[in-house]
Amino acid sequence: MNLVALAQLILFVLRNLNLKPRKHKPEEIALAIAAYVMGVQITKLNIPPSTLYYYTRKLGVKRRKDVRPRCPSCNSDRVIKNGSSRGKSKYKCKVCGRTFYGTASHRMSREQRERILREYTNRMSLRGISKVEGRPLTTVYSSVKRAALKAYVDLSILQAQLKAFRSKFAVLDESWTYVRVRRGPRRQNLWIWNALIDGVPFFVTGDRDYNTFRLLWLSLPKCEVHYTDDYPIYQVLYHHVVGKKYTHTVESYNSFCRSHLARLARDTKAVNRSRAMIDYSLALLNVMYPQVFTDEKTPLNLAYLSGVQYIRDHLI
Template sequence: MDLVALAQLILLILKNLNFKPRKHNLEDIAYAISAYLLGVQITKLGIPPSTLYYYTKKLGVKRRKEERPTCPSCNSNKVIKNGSSRGKTKCKCKTCKRTFYQTPNHKLGRDQKERILKEYLNRMSMRGIAKVEGKPLTTVYSLIKRKGVEAYVNLLVLQ
């Protein structure tokens, strides 16, 4: 849902509940609440956070929280953000005190592996395969290299 549609919906609800704010326009409050709920930061409206919290509590709406990654060593979800390095977010586990990077999962499914190998056998470039499949170039390269080594070993065994 986009910001404007959500703001219009909240404005309709606020009017229906007969909210009459003393200091701010109802439209501005609806726009700020919708931005707050979507996680967009809007500071130009000049509405204090206490007003936003008050109206969101009155509406009974909760802000969508980010899903936290689980710790790779203890699988705990008590993880906090701990800065960043080289453009990657670092996380720290409160349970085991381990620091790790919050990286996306680049694992390939069986059907995706078969598709990548077929594309490579049809003489498609590795960069093209990576772009089409939405995976990093290094992941595609390591898969093709691993399968090539396996095929070479199987060929040697057959000979």
């Protein structure tokens, strides 16, 4: 019921009760009572509280007590109103001091979080997802980052377990991207070192020097043959074969990453702000679409596939 309709109803009741206010117009009193009942503030009417009180007593109306939400942090009910923002009431907890909105939280449904991850791993930028899903950029960002970090940690544990396996062949390659930091130098070069061990992707990000390569090398299971391009750092590998002929699988993995992540695609506005987010995103991509980049089935890549499928099923 809106304010005017309620005021007319109250006016009707006032007339039927034969109440005839002397100083004020009955219409104004009816409006003031209606406003009081609905909890709306009207200052223009100039009706003193005592008069209002008199008529509300006569009519026997009471303001509905507003239900205050409990504090989301400590579940206390000692909560006070604390102004409003964007049309929503804000509340403050007197126990822990937390300020919060009374309405439902921004928590996204499982379906929406799943869809956001799919969009993110299908070349949409975070900004684009934010617009399509109608969620704030920060909400989308933290949702993606949370899942990607989980994928990264779980994948690292899985890869450490895979070190116990012996594998047939390894293909190594490095690819370039860059990070644009908000403060500091405009661009920082970043190299993503990829290795496919029996088709299982391993990756490390960093400089193009030996230290970064060593990190990758140490994380790999033992291999019978290593295929690489002619970049000199690879000379330290045992059973080493150089040639572009063998590195096409890792290049197809590379283009798989570029075509699925906006932050790695060329000629897009999406840029990387942090190296960590590249690591997490690559892990997320590997987890979202579990696959090995070879047709051959080996104990290593079968173990990887079942492990990564488990991570995928428990991601959200």
